[in-house]
Amino acid sequence: MTREFNDWVMSEIEREEIEMRECYCNALIEEARRNGNIIVIDVDTSNSMGTKPFYRAFPERALNCGIMEAHGIGMAAGLSSVGFIPFFHAFGVFASRRCYDQVFLSCAYQDLNVKIIGADAGVTATTNGGTHMPFEDMGIMRNIPNMTVIEPADSTMIPQAVRHMANSWGNFYMRYGRRKMMRVYNEKAVFEIGKANVLKEGCDVAIIACGIMVHEALLAAKALSDEGIDAMVIDMHTIKPVDEETVIMAAEKCGALVACENHSVINGLGSAVAEVLCENLPVPMERVGVVENFGEVGTQEYLMEKFGLKASDICSKAKKAMARRDRL
Amino acid sequence: MDRHEMKKAAEEIRKMTISAIAEAGYGHIGGSMSICELLAVLYGYILKIDPSCPQKEDRDRLILSKGHCGPALYAALAWKGYFDRELLKTLNQNDTRLPSHCDRLKTPGVDLSTGSLGQGVSLGIGVALGCKMRGMKNHVYIIVGDGEMQEGQVWEGIQFAAHRRLDNVVLIVDDNKRQLDGWVADICNSFDLAQKFSAFGFTVFHADGKDCGEIYDALIMAREAEKPAAVLLDTEKGQGCSFAEAADFNHYMVVDHEMAAEAIREIDRRMEEELKK
Numbered sequence: 001m002t003r004e005f006n007d008w009v010m011s012e013i014e015r016e017e018i019e020m021r022e023c024y025c026n027a028l029i030e031e032a033r034r035n036g037n038i039i040v041i042d043v044d045t046s047n048s049m050g051t052k053p054f055y056r057a058f059p060e061r062a063l064n065c066g067i068m069e070a071h072g073i074g075m076a077a078g079l080s081s082v083g084f085i086p087f088f089h090a091f092g093v094f095a096s097r098r099c100y101d102q103v104f105l106s107c108a109y110q111d112l113n114v115k116i117i118g119a120d121a122g123v124t125a126t127t128n129g130g131t132h133m134p135f136e137d138m139g140i141m142r143n144i145p146n147m148t149v150i151e152p153a154d155s156t157m158i159p160q161a162v163r164h165m166a167n168s169w170g171n172f173y174m175r176y177g178r179r180k181m182m183r184v185y186n187e188k189a190v191f192e193i194g195k196a197n198v199l200k201e202g203c204d205v206a207i208i209a210c211g212i213m214v215h216e217a218l219l220a221a222k223a224l225s226d227e228g229i230d231a232m233v234i235d236m237h238t239i240k241p242v243d244e245e246t247v248i249m250a251a252e253k254c255g256a257l258v259a260c261e262n263h264s265v266i267n268g269l270g271s272a273v274a275e276v277l278c279e280n281l282p283v284p285m286e287r288v289g290v291v292e293n294f295g296e297v298g299t300q301e302y303l304m305e306k307f308g309l310k311a312s313d314i315c316s317k318a319k320k321a322m323a324r325r326d327r328l
Numbered sequence: 329m330d331r332h333e334m335k336k337a338a339e340e341i342r343k344m345t346i347s348a349i350a351e352a353g354y355g356h357i358g359g360s361m362s363i364c365e366l367l368a369v370l371y372g373y374i375l376k377i378d379p380s381c382p383q384k385e386d387r388d389r390l391i392l393s394k395g396h397c398g399p400a401l402y403a404a405l406a407w408k409g410y411f412d413r414e415l416l417k418t419l420n421q422n423d424t425r426l427p428s429h430c431d432r433l434k435t436p437g438v439d440l441s442t443g444s445l446g447q448g449v450s451l452g453i454g455v456a457l458g459c460k461m462r463g464m465k466n467h468v469y470i471i472v473g474d475g476e477m478q479e480g481q482v483w484e485g486i487q488f489a490a491h492r493r494l495d496n497v498v499l500i501v502d503d504n505k506r507q508l509d510g511w512v513a514d515i516c517n518s519f520d521l522a523q524k525f526s527a528f529g530f531t532v533f534h535a536d537g538k539d540c541g542e543i544y545d546a547l548i549m550a551r552e553a554e555k556p557a558a559v560l561l562d563t564e565k566g567q568g569c570s571f572a573e574a575a576d577f578n579h580y581m582v583v584d585h586e587m588a589a590e591a592i593r594e595i596d597r598r599m600e601e602e603l604k605k
Contacts, residue, residue: 060461061461063457065488066487066488066491068484068487068488070446070450070480070481070484071449071450071453071481071484071485071488072450073450074447074449074450074451074453074454074481074485075450075451075453075454075457075485075488076454077440077450077451077454078440078450078451078452078453078454078455078456078457078458079454079455079457079458080454081439081440081451081454081455081458082385082455082458082459082462083458083462084458084461101444101447102444102447102450102481105441105443105444105447106444106447106450106451109441110431110432110433110440110441111433
């Protein structure tokens with residue numbers, strides 16, 4: 001007998017009614033009503049990032065600095081040094097790569113307080129293509145000391161993540177696809193930064209995923225269940241600090257793992273999980289993610305297939321990890 | 329304003345900087361020497377700050393965007409009373425509070441960490457904007473090098489400050505004509521900085537960077553300007569320290585105690601002659 005999903009998972013998984021960016025901006029406005037220090041910084045992408053309603057709600061607290069990622073991040077750091085809490089928005093490629101040294105030194109190195117939102121995570125950039133498709137943003141952000149890196153599975157986490165970021169000193173990077181995601185969670189779900197959500201118990205293999213890959217992981221678990229394989233499903237929404245305890249628990253219970261991310265297999269979720277395993281409980285592990293490739297234009301569906309990010313890819317990697325375990 | 333007192337303070341800061349670099353054995357002497365007069369005027373006569381309350385919310389801010397010239401800033405901070413002068417001997421030592429490049433988490437009186445050129449400009453403009461949003465009447469002084477003006481981020485910041493009419497920003501260029509690898513004009517010419525600043529919407533002031541009185545007057549006018557202001561300081565890399573002035577390469581130099589002692593004697597002689605005038 002394989003086990004069911006827990007009661008935070010929607011019984012019918014459908015596409016969300018609200019876009020991620022709309023949900024995000026609503027949450028930020030609500031938080032900003034309580035906290036007068038919250039400000040918004042955009043770099044000529046407020047339409048794309050969906051922050052326009054914030055400009056209408058708090059015109060004096062919304063700053064569009066034009067196409068200046070390096071200056072925008074540095075200015076955000078300066079603003080945070082006088083007590084403001086800047087939320088900085090850009091496409092993920094520009095919020096990370098384009099101003100990496102500024103994030104590193106102006107924000108993190110001097111322990112300032114900037115919240116960075118990078119949209120269009122991985123293949124969700126679709127027809128914007130390779131120049132706009134971040135497969136490395138979590139990796140380079142993860143390399144910055146004390147940076148927290150988050151990728152929600154759907155909009156349910158957004159308000160809780162926004163509240164956490166607003167109320168915690170330090171630098172955060174949150175990536176997501178800005179449009180409508182598949183709705184994985186119901187309203188009961190609770191998110192604690194740094195604490196993974198186990199969405200399904202299981203004993204044969206553990207699937208650890210983040211972002212859009214959580215939905216694929218659930219699909220994969222269903223497919224595996226049809227074959228009698230009881231897969232554990234974990235939403236590792238916080239990539240850094242990764243929830244070591246849950247990774248070790250999964251390794252102990254299943255002895256085989258698959259990490260799944262809409263990101264390069266280098267230095268993202270898979271790497272974080274592998275680091276925990278090899279230092280604590282080395283068990284066979286496989287990675288689902290983009291292997292040594294740049295993005296390109298295409299529909300999300302096409303790109304997920306092209307880069308091996310589908311539930312079927314997770315299933316084959318799960319079986320591979322199990323076979324490796326069974327050979328031990 | 330007593331110009332002689334200002335010059336005396338500048339030479340004192342210069343001597344303290346040379347001693348600290350000699351104690352470390354080497355350091356960024358060239359660009360540190362060229363801002364001693366500026367720092368003396370700022371810390372002695374311009375900045376509204378209180379060393380006994382270094383985090384006071386509405387204080388003026390100073391951001392040394394050319395962060396490698398920390399040794400001069402540390403000397404100025406010690407001179408002003410932010411910490412004991414003895415601490416200057418720990419420059420760049422293991423576990424020091426005075427690292428080569430300015431670090432706000434380590435040194436009392438350092439407002440923001442700098443070292444990656446260009447970034448201090450955006451940081452400072454962020455502070456200036458934040459202070460304005462909070463209704464403060466203070467000023468933010470940002471010191472950049474002329475070589476640093478090659479960084480694109482500097483111009484992003486300048487454009488933004490002008491667009492927002494941040495009249496609490498005073499951006500001071502230490503125009504010492506040299507950068508690490510040689511003469512700015514040879515490596516990548518800055519062309520006419522004054523015209524560039526004007527085109528970007530700044531009010532521009534000039535001063536002889538060796539003349540404390542001129543620096544003071546320019547800073548006062550810049551502070552009162554109705555637009556963000558740039559003060560272009562005509563300086564010399566290694567200024568006031570003959571072994572550094574004479575060196576072909578003076579961005580950083582090995583400085584031993586003997587060189588430092590001779591340089592300090594020379595500064596003392598110069599001060600005595602000044603007094604006689």
